[in-house]
Amino acid sequence: MKDQNPASSVRSPYLVAWHVWSALFMREFVSRMTTDRFAPVWLFLQPVLHVVILVGVRDFIGSGRLIPGAEFIPWLVIGISTYIMFRTLWMQGMNAIQANKALFAYRQVHPADTVLVRCAMEAKLQSFVLMIMVFLFTGLGYDMIPDAPLEALEVLLAMSFIGLGMGLITSVLVSFFPESSKIVNLIAFPLYFLSGVILPIQFMPHGIQEYLLYNPLLHAVELIRAEFFSTYHPVRGVSLWYVYQWAICTVLFGLALHVKFKVRMVAQ
Amino acid sequence: MINKQSEPAMIEAKDVWKRYHGPFGGGWVLKGVDFKIPRGVSVGLVGKNGAGKSTLLRLIGGMDSPDKGEIIERCRVSWPIGLGGGFQGSMTGRQNVKFVARIHGGNADIDRIIDEVQEFAEIGPAFDQPIRTYSSGMRSRLAFGLSLAFNFDIYLSDEATAVGDVTFKQKAKKAFKERVGQSSLIMVSHSTKILEDLCQSGIWLHDGKAIWFDDLKDAIDAYYDSVGHKPNKKKAKQTK
Numbered sequence: 001m002k003d004q005n006p007a008s009s010v011r012s013p014y015l016v017a018w019h020v021w022s023a024l025f026m027r028e029f030v031s032r033m034t035t036d037r038f039a040p041v042w043l044f045l046q047p048v049l050h051v052v053i054l055v056g057v058r059d060f061i062g063s064g065r066l067i068p069g070a071e072f073i074p075w076l077v078i079g080i081s082t083y084i085m086f087r088t089l090w091m092q093g094m095n096a097i098q099a100n101k102a103l104f105a106y107r108q109v110h111p112a113d114t115v116l117v118r119c120a121m122e123a124k125l126q127s128f129v130l131m132i133m134v135f136l137f138t139g140l141g142y143d144m145i146p147d148a149p150l151e152a153l154e155v156l157l158a159m160s161f162i163g164l165g166m167g168l169i170t171s172v173l174v175s176f177f178p179e180s181s182k183i184v185n186l187i188a189f190p191l192y193f194l195s196g197v198i199l200p201i202q203f204m205p206h207g208i209q210e211y212l213l214y215n216p217l218l219h220a221v222e223l224i225r226a227e228f229f230s231t232y233h234p235v236r237g238v239s240l241w242y243v244y245q246w247a248i249c250t251v252l253f254g255l256a257l258h259v260k261f262k263v264r265m266v267a268q
Numbered sequence: 269m270i271n272k273q274s275e276p277a278m279i280e281a282k283d284v285w286k287r288y289h290g291p292f293g294g295g296w297v298l299k300g301v302d303f304k305i306p307r308g309v310s311v312g313l314v315g316k317n318g319a320g321k322s323t324l325l326r327l328i329g330g331m332d333s334p335d336k337g338e339i340i341e342r343c344r345v346s347w348p349i350g351l352g353g354g355f356q357g358s359m360t361g362r363q364n365v366k367f368v369a370r371i372h373g374g375n376a377d378i379d380r381i382i383d384e385v386q387e388f389a390e391i392g393p394a395f396d397q398p399i400r401t402y403s404s405g406m407r408s409r410l411a412f413g414l415s416l417a418f419n420f421d422i423y424l425s426d427e428a429t430a431v432g433d434v435t436f437k438q439k440a441k442k443a444f445k446e447r448v449g450q451s452s453l454i455m456v457s458h459s460t461k462i463l464e465d466l467c468q469s470g471i472w473l474h475d476g477k478a479i480w481f482d483d484l485k486d487a488i489d490a491y492y493d494s495v496g497h498k499p500n501k502k503k504a505k506q507t508k
Binding site: 011015016019020022023024026027030031035100102103104105106107108109263266267 | 288326329330331332333347348354355356357358359363366367368370371372373375
Protein backbone atom coordinates (compact mmCIF):
# COMPACT_ATOMS: atom_id res chain seq x y z
CA MET A 1 0.00 0.00 0.00
CA LYS A 2 2.87 2.30 0.80
CA ASP A 3 4.22 2.10 -2.71
CA GLN A 4 1.01 3.52 -4.07
CA ASN A 5 1.49 6.65 -2.08
CA PRO A 6 3.09 9.43 -4.06
CA ALA A 7 5.13 10.71 -1.16
CA SER A 8 6.59 7.39 -0.14
CA SER A 9 8.69 6.47 -3.15
CA VAL A 10 11.88 8.45 -3.55
CA ARG A 11 11.91 10.49 -6.72
CA SER A 12 15.03 11.65 -8.48
CA PRO A 13 15.75 15.39 -8.22
CA TYR A 14 15.07 15.78 -11.94
CA LEU A 15 11.69 14.14 -11.62
CA VAL A 16 10.83 16.37 -8.67
CA ALA A 17 11.79 19.43 -10.71
CA TRP A 18 9.69 18.15 -13.59
CA HIS A 19 6.67 17.60 -11.34
CA VAL A 20 7.04 21.09 -9.89
CA TRP A 21 7.32 22.63 -13.33
CA SER A 22 4.31 20.87 -14.73
CA ALA A 23 2.23 21.74 -11.67
CA LEU A 24 3.34 25.36 -11.79
CA PHE A 25 2.70 25.54 -15.51
CA MET A 26 -0.91 24.48 -15.12
CA ARG A 27 -1.38 26.79 -12.15
CA GLU A 28 0.12 29.74 -14.00
CA PHE A 29 -1.94 29.05 -17.07
CA VAL A 30 -5.19 28.87 -15.14
CA SER A 31 -4.46 32.03 -13.20
CA ARG A 32 -3.43 33.89 -16.37
CA MET A 33 -6.66 32.87 -18.05
CA THR A 34 -9.01 33.46 -15.15
CA THR A 35 -7.80 36.70 -13.52
CA ASP A 36 -11.02 38.21 -14.79
CA ARG A 37 -13.69 37.34 -17.28
CA PHE A 38 -12.05 39.33 -20.01
CA ALA A 39 -8.54 37.91 -19.49
CA PRO A 40 -8.31 35.36 -22.32
CA VAL A 41 -9.63 37.88 -24.82
CA TRP A 42 -7.50 40.69 -23.51
CA LEU A 43 -4.38 38.54 -23.66
CA PHE A 44 -4.61 38.46 -27.46
CA LEU A 45 -6.46 41.69 -28.03
CA GLN A 46 -4.03 43.92 -26.14
CA PRO A 47 -0.96 43.34 -28.35
CA VAL A 48 -3.08 43.44 -31.50
CA LEU A 49 -4.66 46.75 -30.48
CA HIS A 50 -1.25 48.08 -29.47
CA VAL A 51 0.10 47.28 -32.93
CA VAL A 52 -2.94 48.56 -34.77
CA ILE A 53 -2.94 51.87 -32.91
CA LEU A 54 0.78 52.42 -33.36
CA VAL A 55 0.57 51.50 -37.02
CA GLY A 56 -2.25 53.99 -37.37
CA VAL A 57 -0.30 56.76 -35.65
CA ARG A 58 2.86 56.03 -37.56
CA ASP A 59 0.90 55.91 -40.79
CA PHE A 60 -0.64 59.29 -39.98
CA ILE A 61 2.69 60.96 -39.26
CA GLY A 62 3.98 59.59 -42.50
CA SER A 63 7.65 60.64 -42.40
CA GLY A 64 10.44 58.08 -42.49
CA ARG A 65 8.25 55.51 -44.09
CA LEU A 66 10.84 54.44 -46.56
CA ILE A 67 12.43 51.30 -45.17
CA PRO A 68 15.25 49.92 -47.31
CA GLY A 69 14.19 46.54 -48.61
CA ALA A 70 10.92 46.07 -46.69
CA GLU A 71 7.34 47.23 -46.69
CA PHE A 72 6.71 49.75 -43.94
CA ILE A 73 3.67 48.27 -42.15
CA PRO A 74 4.94 44.66 -41.92
CA TRP A 75 8.32 46.03 -40.82
CA LEU A 76 6.59 47.91 -38.01
CA VAL A 77 4.33 45.01 -37.01
CA ILE A 78 7.24 42.58 -36.68
CA GLY A 79 9.24 45.09 -34.65
CA ILE A 80 6.44 45.88 -32.24
CA SER A 81 5.41 42.25 -31.75
CA THR A 82 8.99 41.25 -31.02
CA TYR A 83 9.38 44.06 -28.55
CA ILE A 84 6.09 43.21 -26.81
CA MET A 85 7.17 39.59 -26.51
CA PHE A 86 10.47 40.55 -24.92
CA ARG A 87 8.90 43.03 -22.55
CA THR A 88 6.11 40.68 -21.45
CA LEU A 89 8.60 37.91 -20.74
CA TRP A 90 10.73 40.26 -18.71
CA MET A 91 7.90 41.82 -16.71
CA GLN A 92 6.04 38.57 -16.09
CA GLY A 93 9.27 36.89 -15.01
CA MET A 94 10.05 39.77 -12.70
CA ASN A 95 6.72 39.51 -10.90
CA ALA A 96 6.64 35.71 -10.75
CA ILE A 97 8.11 35.43 -7.26
CA GLN A 98 5.73 37.94 -5.70
CA ALA A 99 2.75 36.22 -7.24
CA ASN A 100 3.72 32.74 -6.03
CA LYS A 101 4.98 33.56 -2.55
CA ALA A 102 2.49 31.30 -0.84
CA LEU A 103 3.83 28.27 -2.67
CA PHE A 104 7.30 28.44 -1.17
CA ALA A 105 5.87 26.68 1.85
CA TYR A 106 6.53 23.51 -0.12
CA ARG A 107 10.20 22.79 -0.15
CA GLN A 108 10.13 21.45 -3.70
CA VAL A 109 9.18 24.83 -5.10
CA HIS A 110 12.11 27.19 -5.61
CA PRO A 111 11.72 30.85 -6.59
CA ALA A 112 13.66 30.19 -9.78
CA ASP A 113 11.07 27.58 -10.80
CA THR A 114 8.30 30.15 -10.81
CA VAL A 115 10.27 32.52 -13.04
CA LEU A 116 11.34 29.76 -15.43
CA VAL A 117 7.85 28.35 -15.75
CA ARG A 118 6.22 31.71 -16.15
CA CYS A 119 8.63 32.77 -18.87
CA ALA A 120 8.20 29.47 -20.69
CA MET A 121 4.44 29.85 -20.61
CA GLU A 122 4.58 33.48 -21.63
CA ALA A 123 6.90 32.64 -24.54
CA LYS A 124 4.35 30.12 -25.76
CA LEU A 125 1.44 32.53 -25.43
CA GLN A 126 3.33 35.37 -27.08
CA SER A 127 4.43 33.26 -30.03
CA PHE A 128 0.79 32.43 -30.46
CA VAL A 129 0.03 36.16 -30.43
CA LEU A 130 2.76 36.70 -33.01
CA MET A 131 1.21 34.05 -35.23
CA ILE A 132 -2.18 35.71 -34.96
CA MET A 133 -0.56 39.00 -35.93
CA VAL A 134 1.11 37.45 -38.96
CA PHE A 135 -2.16 35.87 -40.11
CA LEU A 136 -4.13 39.03 -39.42
CA PHE A 137 -1.90 41.29 -41.47
CA THR A 138 -1.48 38.70 -44.22
CA GLY A 139 -5.25 38.64 -44.39
CA LEU A 140 -5.21 42.42 -44.72
CA GLY A 141 -3.05 42.03 -47.79
CA TYR A 142 0.45 42.71 -46.47
CA ASP A 143 3.41 40.50 -47.19
CA MET A 144 3.97 39.04 -43.72
CA ILE A 145 4.99 35.48 -44.47
CA PRO A 146 8.54 34.96 -43.18
CA ASP A 147 11.10 34.15 -45.84
CA ALA A 148 13.22 32.16 -43.41
CA PRO A 149 10.85 30.95 -40.67
CA LEU A 150 13.26 28.64 -38.86
CA GLU A 151 15.97 31.29 -38.65
CA ALA A 152 13.37 33.77 -37.40
CA LEU A 153 12.39 31.29 -34.71
CA GLU A 154 16.02 30.94 -33.69
CA VAL A 155 16.37 34.68 -33.22
CA LEU A 156 13.07 34.77 -31.34
CA LEU A 157 14.26 31.98 -29.05
CA ALA A 158 17.59 33.67 -28.37
CA MET A 159 15.74 36.88 -27.55
CA SER A 160 13.34 35.03 -25.27
CA PHE A 161 16.32 33.81 -23.30
CA ILE A 162 17.44 37.39 -22.74
CA GLY A 163 13.91 38.09 -21.52
CA LEU A 164 14.17 35.12 -19.17
CA GLY A 165 17.59 36.23 -17.97
CA MET A 166 16.39 39.77 -17.29
CA GLY A 167 13.34 38.31 -15.57
CA LEU A 168 15.52 36.13 -13.35
CA ILE A 169 17.81 39.01 -12.42
CA THR A 170 15.12 41.59 -11.76
CA SER A 171 12.92 39.11 -9.89
CA VAL A 172 15.65 38.82 -7.26
CA LEU A 173 16.00 42.59 -7.17
CA VAL A 174 12.26 43.12 -6.82
CA SER A 175 11.84 40.59 -4.05
CA PHE A 176 14.35 42.52 -1.93
CA PHE A 177 13.37 46.02 -3.03
CA PRO A 178 9.74 46.01 -4.18
CA GLU A 179 10.05 49.67 -5.17
CA SER A 180 12.60 48.80 -7.83
CA SER A 181 9.92 47.38 -10.11
CA LYS A 182 8.91 50.95 -10.91
CA ILE A 183 12.49 51.84 -11.84
CA VAL A 184 12.79 48.71 -13.97
CA ASN A 185 9.61 49.71 -15.78
CA LEU A 186 11.07 53.15 -16.33
CA ILE A 187 14.27 51.69 -17.76
CA ALA A 188 12.39 49.27 -19.98
CA PHE A 189 10.35 52.01 -21.60
CA PRO A 190 13.11 53.84 -23.57
CA LEU A 191 14.09 50.44 -25.02
CA TYR A 192 11.07 50.95 -27.19
CA PHE A 193 12.80 53.77 -29.04
CA LEU A 194 16.38 52.56 -28.67
CA SER A 195 15.63 49.21 -30.30
CA GLY A 196 14.48 50.60 -33.61
CA VAL A 197 10.99 49.32 -33.08
CA ILE A 198 9.18 52.29 -34.64
CA LEU A 199 12.03 54.51 -35.84
CA PRO A 200 14.47 53.04 -38.33
CA ILE A 201 17.96 53.18 -36.86
CA GLN A 202 19.49 53.08 -40.34
CA PHE A 203 18.81 56.79 -40.76
CA MET A 204 20.62 57.77 -37.58
CA PRO A 205 24.20 59.07 -37.68
CA HIS A 206 26.86 56.41 -37.49
CA GLY A 207 28.22 57.82 -34.24
CA ILE A 208 24.88 57.21 -32.50
CA GLN A 209 24.40 53.79 -34.11
CA GLU A 210 27.65 52.64 -32.55
CA TYR A 211 26.24 53.19 -29.08
CA LEU A 212 22.79 51.90 -29.90
CA LEU A 213 24.35 48.63 -30.99
CA TYR A 214 25.21 47.84 -27.37
CA ASN A 215 21.50 47.10 -26.96
CA PRO A 216 20.91 43.41 -27.71
CA LEU A 217 17.24 43.97 -28.39
CA LEU A 218 18.13 46.12 -31.39
CA HIS A 219 20.12 43.20 -32.76
CA ALA A 220 17.23 40.80 -32.20
CA VAL A 221 14.60 43.09 -33.73
CA GLU A 222 16.72 43.81 -36.80
CA LEU A 223 17.66 40.16 -37.28
CA ILE A 224 14.07 38.97 -37.09
CA ARG A 225 13.09 41.53 -39.69
CA ALA A 226 15.95 40.32 -41.89
CA GLU A 227 14.67 36.74 -41.58
CA PHE A 228 11.13 37.80 -42.37
CA PHE A 229 12.02 39.95 -45.37
CA SER A 230 14.99 38.55 -47.29
CA THR A 231 15.48 41.84 -49.13
CA TYR A 232 15.75 43.88 -45.93
CA HIS A 233 19.06 45.48 -45.02
CA PRO A 234 19.41 45.44 -41.24
CA VAL A 235 21.55 47.93 -39.37
CA ARG A 236 25.19 47.25 -40.06
CA GLY A 237 26.93 45.36 -37.27
CA VAL A 238 24.04 43.30 -35.89
CA SER A 239 24.91 39.72 -35.06
CA LEU A 240 23.07 36.76 -33.62
CA TRP A 241 26.15 35.81 -31.65
CA TYR A 242 25.86 39.06 -29.69
CA VAL A 243 22.24 38.17 -28.81
CA TYR A 244 23.36 34.72 -27.67
CA GLN A 245 26.12 36.22 -25.57
CA TRP A 246 23.60 38.39 -23.78
CA ALA A 247 21.21 35.48 -23.37
CA ILE A 248 23.87 33.21 -21.87
CA CYS A 249 25.25 35.91 -19.58
CA THR A 250 21.90 37.15 -18.27
CA VAL A 251 20.49 33.65 -17.71
CA LEU A 252 23.62 32.44 -15.93
CA PHE A 253 23.87 35.60 -13.84
CA GLY A 254 20.16 35.37 -12.98
CA LEU A 255 20.44 31.72 -11.97
CA ALA A 256 23.52 32.51 -9.90
CA LEU A 257 21.59 35.25 -8.07
CA HIS A 258 18.78 32.78 -7.43
CA VAL A 259 21.21 30.23 -6.01
CA LYS A 260 22.82 32.84 -3.80
CA PHE A 261 19.66 34.44 -2.46
CA LYS A 262 17.25 31.50 -2.58
CA VAL A 263 17.01 31.08 1.17
CA ARG A 264 16.47 34.77 1.84
CA MET A 265 13.78 35.04 -0.83
CA VAL A 266 11.87 32.07 0.54
CA ALA A 267 12.25 33.20 4.13
CA GLN A 268 10.55 36.57 3.71
CA MET B 269 15.17 3.00 25.43
CA ILE B 270 17.98 0.85 24.04
CA ASN B 271 16.21 0.94 20.70
CA LYS B 272 16.23 4.68 20.69
CA GLN B 273 19.95 4.78 21.33
CA SER B 274 20.93 2.41 18.55
CA GLU B 275 18.66 3.83 15.88
CA PRO B 276 19.71 7.23 14.51
CA ALA B 277 17.38 9.99 15.53
CA MET B 278 14.73 10.94 13.02
CA ILE B 279 15.48 14.64 13.29
CA GLU B 280 18.65 15.99 14.73
CA ALA B 281 19.39 19.64 15.34
CA LYS B 282 23.05 20.42 15.85
CA ASP B 283 23.86 23.80 17.35
CA VAL B 284 21.30 25.67 15.26
CA TRP B 285 21.55 29.45 15.23
CA LYS B 286 19.09 31.67 13.46
CA ARG B 287 18.49 35.36 13.28
CA TYR B 288 16.38 37.64 11.16
CA HIS B 289 17.71 40.73 9.53
CA GLY B 290 15.01 43.32 9.89
CA PRO B 291 15.21 46.91 8.74
CA PHE B 292 16.33 47.87 12.26
CA GLY B 293 18.71 45.00 12.78
CA GLY B 294 17.60 41.86 14.50
CA GLY B 295 18.61 39.74 17.41
CA TRP B 296 19.21 36.04 17.47
CA VAL B 297 16.00 34.04 17.68
CA LEU B 298 17.67 30.67 18.15
CA LYS B 299 20.99 30.57 19.95
CA GLY B 300 22.49 27.14 19.63
CA VAL B 301 19.55 24.76 19.62
CA ASP B 302 20.43 21.10 20.12
CA PHE B 303 18.02 18.20 20.21
CA LYS B 304 17.31 14.78 18.82
CA ILE B 305 13.85 13.50 18.04
CA PRO B 306 13.71 9.69 18.10
CA ARG B 307 11.55 7.70 15.71
CA GLY B 308 7.87 7.54 16.50
CA VAL B 309 7.84 10.21 19.19
CA SER B 310 5.48 13.14 18.85
CA VAL B 311 6.80 16.37 20.22
CA GLY B 312 5.03 19.45 21.49
CA LEU B 313 6.87 22.75 21.16
CA VAL B 314 6.11 25.23 23.92
CA GLY B 315 7.42 28.69 24.64
CA LYS B 316 6.49 32.34 24.75
CA ASN B 317 5.27 34.27 21.72
CA GLY B 318 8.35 35.11 19.74
CA ALA B 319 10.46 32.43 21.38
CA GLY B 320 11.19 30.96 17.94
CA LYS B 321 8.70 28.09 17.78
CA SER B 322 7.48 28.87 14.29
CA THR B 323 11.01 29.65 13.18
CA LEU B 324 12.14 26.25 14.37
CA LEU B 325 9.27 24.57 12.52
CA ARG B 326 10.16 26.44 9.35
CA LEU B 327 13.75 25.30 9.69
CA ILE B 328 12.67 21.68 10.15
CA GLY B 329 10.27 22.04 7.23
CA GLY B 330 13.09 23.20 4.98
CA MET B 331 11.51 26.57 4.24
CA ASP B 332 14.46 28.34 5.74
CA SER B 333 18.00 27.42 6.60
CA PRO B 334 19.93 28.09 9.80
CA ASP B 335 22.65 30.73 9.93
CA LYS B 336 24.89 28.34 11.83
CA GLY B 337 24.64 24.65 12.58
CA GLU B 338 22.53 22.11 10.76
CA ILE B 339 19.35 20.10 10.92
CA ILE B 340 19.61 16.49 9.79
CA GLU B 341 16.43 14.76 8.69
CA ARG B 342 16.28 11.03 8.19
CA CYS B 343 12.65 10.81 7.13
CA ARG B 344 9.97 12.50 5.09
CA VAL B 345 8.84 15.70 6.73
CA SER B 346 5.70 17.59 5.74
CA TRP B 347 5.53 21.30 5.12
CA PRO B 348 4.52 23.34 8.18
CA ILE B 349 0.74 23.14 8.31
CA GLY B 350 -0.64 26.29 9.78
CA LEU B 351 -2.42 29.52 9.38
CA GLY B 352 0.50 31.03 7.54
CA GLY B 353 0.38 29.87 3.99
CA GLY B 354 0.81 27.18 1.46
CA PHE B 355 -2.34 28.23 -0.36
CA GLN B 356 -2.77 30.65 -3.21
CA GLY B 357 -5.66 32.88 -2.23
CA SER B 358 -6.93 33.48 -5.74
CA MET B 359 -7.23 29.77 -6.56
CA THR B 360 -9.99 27.47 -5.41
CA GLY B 361 -9.48 24.79 -2.81
CA ARG B 362 -9.61 22.12 -5.47
CA GLN B 363 -6.96 23.86 -7.59
CA ASN B 364 -4.67 24.21 -4.61
CA VAL B 365 -5.09 20.56 -3.71
CA LYS B 366 -4.32 19.57 -7.29
CA PHE B 367 -1.22 21.70 -7.29
CA VAL B 368 0.13 20.17 -4.09
CA ALA B 369 -0.69 16.66 -5.33
CA ARG B 370 1.20 17.35 -8.54
CA ILE B 371 4.34 18.70 -6.92
CA HIS B 372 4.43 15.59 -4.78
CA GLY B 373 4.33 13.49 -7.92
CA GLY B 374 0.78 12.32 -7.32
CA ASN B 375 -0.47 12.91 -10.81
CA ALA B 376 -1.70 9.35 -11.15
CA ASP B 377 -3.88 9.28 -8.06
CA ILE B 378 -4.91 12.90 -8.02
CA ASP B 379 -8.59 11.90 -7.81
CA ARG B 380 -8.01 9.76 -4.74
CA ILE B 381 -6.19 12.63 -3.03
CA ILE B 382 -8.96 15.09 -3.87
CA ASP B 383 -11.58 12.70 -2.50
CA GLU B 384 -9.61 12.16 0.70
CA VAL B 385 -9.08 15.86 1.28
CA GLN B 386 -12.70 16.66 0.55
CA GLU B 387 -13.85 13.98 2.92
CA PHE B 388 -11.61 15.15 5.74
CA ALA B 389 -12.13 18.88 5.28
CA GLU B 390 -15.93 18.73 4.97
CA ILE B 391 -16.19 22.23 3.62
CA GLY B 392 -18.83 21.35 1.06
CA PRO B 393 -19.30 23.58 -1.97
CA ALA B 394 -16.63 25.99 -0.67
CA PHE B 395 -14.10 23.50 -2.02
CA ASP B 396 -14.63 25.11 -5.42
CA GLN B 397 -14.45 28.67 -4.13
CA PRO B 398 -11.27 30.78 -3.98
CA ILE B 399 -9.28 30.24 -0.79
CA ARG B 400 -9.40 33.94 0.08
CA THR B 401 -13.11 33.61 0.75
CA TYR B 402 -12.45 30.93 3.40
CA SER B 403 -12.67 31.48 7.11
CA SER B 404 -9.53 30.60 9.05
CA GLY B 405 -11.21 27.44 10.31
CA MET B 406 -11.99 26.29 6.78
CA ARG B 407 -8.45 27.01 5.72
CA SER B 408 -6.99 24.92 8.49
CA ARG B 409 -9.42 22.08 7.77
CA LEU B 410 -8.27 22.05 4.17
CA ALA B 411 -4.60 22.37 5.09
CA PHE B 412 -4.82 19.53 7.58
CA GLY B 413 -6.75 17.27 5.26
CA LEU B 414 -4.32 17.98 2.45
CA SER B 415 -1.27 17.05 4.47
CA LEU B 416 -2.93 13.86 5.70
CA ALA B 417 -3.46 12.73 2.11
CA PHE B 418 0.29 12.13 1.90
CA ASN B 419 2.14 9.64 4.03
CA PHE B 420 4.75 11.70 5.79
CA ASP B 421 6.81 10.35 8.66
CA ILE B 422 6.57 13.61 10.52
CA TYR B 423 3.86 16.22 10.28
CA LEU B 424 4.62 19.78 11.31
CA SER B 425 1.70 21.65 12.76
CA ASP B 426 1.90 25.34 13.57
CA GLU B 427 -1.27 26.14 15.49
CA ALA B 428 -3.17 24.37 12.73
CA THR B 429 -5.80 23.13 15.14
CA ALA B 430 -6.17 26.38 17.07
CA VAL B 431 -8.97 27.82 15.00
CA GLY B 432 -10.82 24.56 14.38
CA ASP B 433 -14.14 23.73 15.99
CA VAL B 434 -14.77 20.73 18.22
CA THR B 435 -15.55 18.25 15.45
CA PHE B 436 -12.44 19.23 13.56
CA LYS B 437 -10.25 18.83 16.62
CA GLN B 438 -11.76 15.42 17.26
CA LYS B 439 -11.13 14.45 13.67
CA ALA B 440 -7.53 15.62 13.70
CA LYS B 441 -6.96 13.77 16.94
CA LYS B 442 -8.47 10.60 15.55
CA ALA B 443 -6.42 10.82 12.36
CA PHE B 444 -3.21 11.00 14.33
CA LYS B 445 -4.20 8.30 16.80
CA GLU B 446 -4.68 6.02 13.78
CA ARG B 447 -1.22 6.81 12.57
CA VAL B 448 0.62 6.11 15.80
CA GLY B 449 3.62 3.99 14.95
CA GLN B 450 3.73 5.15 11.35
CA SER B 451 4.00 8.86 11.65
CA SER B 452 4.54 11.36 14.38
CA LEU B 453 3.92 15.00 14.93
CA ILE B 454 5.85 18.11 15.83
CA MET B 455 3.33 20.54 17.11
CA VAL B 456 3.25 24.16 18.15
CA SER B 457 0.19 25.05 20.16
CA HIS B 458 -0.82 27.22 23.05
CA SER B 459 -3.59 24.82 23.89
CA THR B 460 -2.21 22.49 26.54
CA LYS B 461 -5.02 20.05 26.04
CA ILE B 462 -4.39 19.21 22.42
CA LEU B 463 -0.66 18.92 23.08
CA GLU B 464 -1.28 16.45 25.88
CA ASP B 465 -3.64 14.48 23.69
CA LEU B 466 -1.28 14.08 20.77
CA CYS B 467 2.30 14.39 22.00
CA GLN B 468 4.49 12.42 24.36
CA SER B 469 7.61 14.54 24.63
CA GLY B 470 8.16 18.24 24.74
CA ILE B 471 10.65 20.88 23.76
CA TRP B 472 10.63 24.11 25.69
CA LEU B 473 12.11 27.04 23.81
CA HIS B 474 13.50 29.58 26.21
CA ASP B 475 15.99 32.40 25.59
CA GLY B 476 16.99 30.94 22.26
CA LYS B 477 17.79 27.52 23.70
CA ALA B 478 15.81 24.34 23.37
CA ILE B 479 15.31 22.17 26.41
CA TRP B 480 14.20 18.61 25.77
CA PHE B 481 11.77 16.86 28.10
CA ASP B 482 11.02 13.17 27.73
CA ASP B 483 7.62 13.86 29.24
CA LEU B 484 5.55 16.62 27.74
CA LYS B 485 4.03 17.52 31.13
CA ASP B 486 7.44 18.53 32.46
CA ALA B 487 7.96 20.79 29.46
CA ILE B 488 4.60 22.46 30.01
CA ASP B 489 5.29 22.85 33.73
CA ALA B 490 8.69 24.37 33.06
CA TYR B 491 7.14 26.76 30.58
CA TYR B 492 4.40 27.83 32.99
CA ASP B 493 6.90 28.24 35.80
CA SER B 494 9.01 30.53 33.64
CA VAL B 495 6.10 32.86 32.96
CA GLY B 496 5.10 32.78 36.61
CA HIS B 497 1.73 31.30 35.88
CA LYS B 498 0.61 28.01 37.29
CA PRO B 499 -1.00 25.59 34.86
CA ASN B 500 -4.69 25.00 35.30
CA LYS B 501 -4.17 21.44 36.42
CA LYS B 502 -2.20 22.43 39.48
CA LYS B 503 -4.85 24.97 40.35
CA ALA B 504 -7.43 22.26 40.10
CA LYS B 505 -5.41 20.09 42.46
CA GLN B 506 -5.08 22.90 44.96
CA THR B 507 -8.77 23.54 45.02
CA LYS B 508 -9.36 19.89 45.69
